[in-house]
Amino acid sequence: MADRFTLHEDPRSGNCYKIRLTAALLGVPLDLRQYDIMQGQTRTAEFLGTVNANGRIPVLQIGEGATARFLPESNAACWYLAEGSPLIPADRFGRADMLRWMFFEQYNHEPNIATLRFWLRFVGEAKLTDAQRAQMMPKRIAGCDALKVMDEHLARQHWFVGAGATLADVALYAYTHKAEEGGFGLADYPAIGAWLQRVAALPGFVTMD
Amino acid sequence: MADRFTLHEDPRSGNCYKIRLTAALLGVPLDLRQYDIMQGQTRTAEFLGTVNANGRIPVLQIGEGATARFLPESNAACWYLAEGSPLIPADRFGRADMLRWMFFEQYNHEPNIATLRFWLRFVGEAKLTDAQRAQMMPKRIAGCDALKVMDEHLARQHWFVGAGATLADVALYAYTHKAEEGGFGLADYPAIGAWLQRVAALPGFVTMD
Secondary structure: OOOOEEEEEOOOOHHHHHHHHHHHHHOOOOEEEEOOHHHOOOOOHHHHHHHOOOOOOOEEEEOOHHHOEEEEOHHHHHHHHHOOOOOOOOOHHHHHHHHHHHHHHHHHHHHHHHHHHHHHHHHOHHHOOHHHHHHHHHHHHHHHHHHHHHHHHHOOOOOOOOOOOOHHHHHHHHHHOOHHHHOOOHHHOHHHHHHHHHHHOOOOOOOOO | OOOOEEEEEOOOOHHHHHHHHHHHHHOOOOEEEEOOHHHOOOOOHHHHHHHOOOOOOOEEEEOOHHHOEEEEOHHHHHHHHHOOOOOOOOOHHHHHHHHHHHHHHHHHHHHHHHHHHHHHHHHOHHHOOHHHHHHHHHHHHHHHHHHHHHHHHHOOOOOOOOOOOOHHHHHHHHHHOOHHHHOOOHHHOHHHHHHHHHHHOOOOOOOOO
């Protein structure tokens, strides 16, 4: 019998959505267990001891009970689900190049674009700390740089790697399509706009909300 | 004939060292082309147009001349070099779990531990901007959190994933073993100390300097 998958998630998180979208594109069922990160529900002793010592979601749970295994980090969970499917390129360079865009997403994209969305949409600008406020402009600039790199790449090809959608597209779609909630104007990036439509037209696609 | 590998790098960068260490552990020769990031040598039109539009090193160049391919992102380059070797686990969960630690490294570890090392060792505290200064304490706390997660994990097992060294160990070794240059005291993390010695004893190991 195949393993049962449980996603420990907050539905507002784009990192969690990546995993839901990957599962939907693959036709793999996911049980959902929801937490409110604003209420500290991923910092309880039970969560830290069982699900993720790092206190973060998403975590993909594989199996149940005493033999359950837990996989934190959204992009690693997507990789686990997609192994052997067309969402991971079949050639060696393609696989590494896909990972390249997934590391770019976690390093250059998410800390800027997702963080500004979180601060502006969910925390509220009036409640930011001085240290957060000092980071707004550097994150704005770095987020625009990341979008520019994506737009220039997508002006030359329809998908990030090769001739079809891969996990690189899934990973970058999650926060890019919500970037305006973080104050980024997507009208400046026409190739990104066309790519967002291509992703949303994939068979099995599900929305974030 | 096998592809020739050229690493575009700054030797002070731990991200570049990861790739050199992976190649050394695998016995794969690497040609080195060095840049000084402090002098903007990765922001020239030639570099941006040919090697990496993101203006960052390391970049692994695979092949030469008109058919050369370029792979940015240190962990993706390590993956490319190590495919099919024992540095990547043979089982599906192990591979994803290794990637989990590599994404942790780029998201929770490097932006804190490597950035403080860069600021304190190479830029100099007196030359930091106000925005950087406001980030010092948040990065100090987040870096200590990352080291704590690593230390607790390594108190239970010798390597990050499975029974031997993988790319997760290589990726996390690079900036952890230089963390004291960023003001982090490693004496607080005894399991990390023992693991650093295990990594340094691996056959083929090379130092950063």
